[in-house]
Amino acid sequence: MEANDVVDQAIQRDSVGAEVDKPHTVLRQQLxxxxQVSVEAFDRIHEP
Structure with missing residues (x-):
């Protein structure tokens, strides 16, 4: 799973029922x- 997928899912969940006029650029960068850190840690923990 890519970090961007995680971010997209989070923003979609957060934006349900809300009108989004512009991309959440700063929020997207932070998320x-x-x-990315979470995905890397998860991958490291679950390495075979």
Whole structure:
């Protein structure tokens, strides 16, 4: 799973029922950074 997929899912869940006028660019950058670290840690933990 890519970090961007995680971010997209989070933003979609957060945006349900809300009108989004512009991309959440700063939020996306922060979430992408967090998600990337999480994905890397998850991969490291689950290495065969």
């Amino acid at each position: 992408t950074k967090c998600a």
